[in-house]
Amino acid sequence: MTAGLETFAKVRALHDRATIPGEKASAAARMKTLARKAGMSVEQAVSKLDAPKPKTQAQAAANAFSDFFHTPEMRAQRAEREAVRLEKTRELLKRYANEEAVFADTKREAALRMACEPLVVWDTRPDWKGFYAFAGWTDHGGKDSMPTAVREAVMSGWPWPETVAAAWSEYEAAEALDDDRCAFEPGYTPHRWVEARRYALEEVLDTQPAKSLNDLRARMSWLEHLRSLECQWTHDNDAVRLATLRADIERMGARLRDQDAEAVQSGHGAGQASCEPPAEGITISVTPLRSPISGTSNAPVQFGHRHRTNADKRRDVLALLNAEDSGIALTDREIARRAGVSPTTVGTIRRSLA
Structure with missing residues (x-):
């Protein structure tokens, strides 16, 4: 019919x-x-x-979403968010001279812009103001597609952080600035050279070994930040993040044991051993174990100056090798750097698993 x-x-x-x-x-x-x-x-x-034609599944879903989006409850929530946003803009104007100052390049952003200028080709069409090509890296390109030239430019354009703590400090400041700008322009997105620098910092926060308790605290803050994101945080690098954190903890634990042993041998007592260099200004006291019955201190164990054993090293390497099962491809040299062993050791352990 x-x-x-x-x-x-x-x-x-x-x-x-x-x-x-x-x-x-x-x-x-x-x-x-x-x-x-x-x-x-x-x-x-x-x-x-x-007769009215039946709606497609997509049309029905779109209509249902539109109906839900315009319910009195949703309109009230939008109005509340807008009121919060406007209040934040009023508070921000007490710190900034004006709205233009909120979006003005910081010294860091200006330096990154200058470093990346040779890679940028601006679109000259009248209706395309603000659009540009960036070394073949598109607006939708993530960190995996970032060209090498872009990575090198943003890493050299501004002093590169030498520690995890320094990387987190820079990352956190950039996030705070983005939040300020989003208060005035909810759809705000930073320039791609700023995003590229952010991606490079994320790699440090994911993989660079912690050298101090400050670094370890920064790494935990980074993981808490990822967990707090409104959108679901990606799981692609979870195996690498956890392996890096485990290696950090093992190193800190070994340092605590080493310094505790040194304190016992020198006669100063285990309770005053510090796990942080004096320059850091951070001291962790290790309380001697006490008997649950008598409450007296147990005699300290004279285990001497403990170094990482081959079993410790093998465990760290295996944790990073297991990350490859999640699609994270790491070279032997990269695994060696993170686990604190030689590439030869990594190759030997890899072959033993074949």
Whole structure:
């Protein structure tokens, strides 16, 4: 009947357009014939043709979303968020001279812009102001597609952080600035050279070994930040992050044991051993174990100056090798750097698993 209705619709359109009585009558007779062949009257065929078409699944979903988005509750939530945003802009203007100052390049952003300028080709079309090509890196390109030239430019354009703590400090400041700008322009996105620098910092926060408790605290803050994001944080690098954190903890634990042993041997007692260099200004006191019955201190164990054993090293390497099962490809040299062993050791352990 679908083909018959299509023909009926064409004849009906011809009938409605016709101005000559003979043509109109001929079209009406043709409509009657087509309707009779379909087992309907002309009125029934017209009614079926004019009936609302069923919605597609996508249309139904879109309509349902639109209905939900415009409920009184959702409108009230949007109004509340807008009030919070406006209040934040008023507070920010107490710190910034004006709105233009909020979006002005910081010294860091200006340096990155200058370093990346040779890689930027601005679009000169009148209606495309602000669009540019960036060494072949598109707006939708993530860190995995970032060109080497871009990576090198943003890493050299501004002093590169030498520690995890320094990387987190820079990253956190950039995030705070983005939040300020989003208060004035909710759809704000930073320039791609700023995003590229952010991606490079994320790699440090994910993989660079912690050298101090400050670094370890920064890494924990980074993981807490990822967990607090409103959107689901990606799991692609979770195996690498956890392996890096485990290696950090093992190194800190070994340092605590080493310094505790040194304190015992020197006669100063285990309770005053510091796990942080004096320059850091951070001291962790290790309280001697006490008997749950008598409350007296247990005798310290004279285990001497402990270094990482081969089992410790193998465990760290295996943790990083296991990350490859999640699709994280790491070279032997990269695994060696993170685990604190030689590439030869990594190769030996890798071959033993084959």
